[in-house]
Amino acid sequence: MNIRKCHGRVITVLGCTALVLSVTGGAVAHGGGRHDVAREVLPAGDGWGSYGTGTSGGAAADAEHVYTVSTWAEFRAALEEGGSAPKIVKVRGTIDAVADGCDALAVPGYDFDAYLEKYAPETWGLETRLDAEPDDSPEGLRRASAAVQDQLIKVEVPANTTIIGVGRGAGLKGASLQIKGVDNVIVRNLTFESPIDCFPQWDPRDGSKGNWNSEYDSVVVYGSTHVWMDHNTFTDGSHPDSAAPTYFGMLYQQHDGELDIVRGSDHVTASWNVFADHDKTILIGNSDNAATTATDRGHLKVTFHHNLFRDLVERAPRVRFGQVDSYNNHFIGDDTYAYSFGIGKESQLVAEHNAFTLPAGVSPAKILKKWNEAPLTAAGNLVNGEPVDLIAVHNAEIPAETLQSGVGWTPELRTKVDPAWAVPGLVRHRAGAGRLR
Structure with a gap:
């Protein structure tokens, strides 16, 4: 094979437009003159994400900052390369962030059976939290193991970035995208299988019986602006809550949210996505406390349109503070359905021209859930036609x-x-990963 050097690295005859990031099969940057869906930008007027400067992601990336990746290591390396210079990261196939399984993340000495034995309510009780437990205790070893997972599966997305799946089978499994403190990000055509928390914490004081609490959302938009989430599918996949065991009489919850938009984030459009098979689906604003009130008030402007919300329990979305526009979405409930729109502190929700398909015996009164006093507009909606x-x-x-x-x-x-x-027909045929036109 004919090889030569480019930027000090050995490459094949493809030349300097094929920059290999690692000798073990790193991400490749490449260019091309034809129309590339990866360079598409959010159209003008398409929701809050188009406000002001709009959302173009990595559309302006040069050839050296276009990468195709197929492993978690390559994906992380591509996002880190080049800082906030415009970039496009193309994901090929399904990338598993925890391919070696949860056991590989546990620190030496961690034993779940020992955890259950020590903190069982009949011996530990329900009055004392576990936060003060020493590092060598079962809870301390759980914390250390959780820190290993946190470091592995969270990846920060820089400004001016487009992440896009190639074809119909692209996705991220067990990963948590952190769009944190940046501007101008596009995420399209990916199937996100929700990360499972390998090491949930038992909180004896959560509720009257205690509860298991988990971390990790598939995507977190935190203090960021101009974000476009389009034609993605969010699901619990191979680890649905229905298959989870119970410990201490409570569901061993290993999932958090599918998409959270928090901490003063602004100007986000979520279009043509599928959110499926999940409990706590989407939060707009994550707290009522004074610190987040100061950060979130006047922000959290988000548009949802032409999304499918299928077989969810709640939070589609739950809203605090934000001016949220939800139109032309289809909501399909099952026997676990609790509500769709959560009306939270100072929320300013407009929900119009949506379609709801609810099972027999479930009243349309459940679609809205009031958490705080806040007016809303809801017009032109259909329930079961x-x-x-x-x-x-x-x-x-x-x-x-x-x-x-x-x-x-x-x-x-x-x-x-x-x-x-x-809306049901449009969304059924066009929403979700693998359906970009």
């Missing part, structure tokens, strides 16, 4: 949680608004 005033039916059936109509703002950044009756 029939027009329903979501606020009126909620107030009639749940008078103790009366909701106020009229949010006080009108969304202007919308593409074509389809009639609600057409």
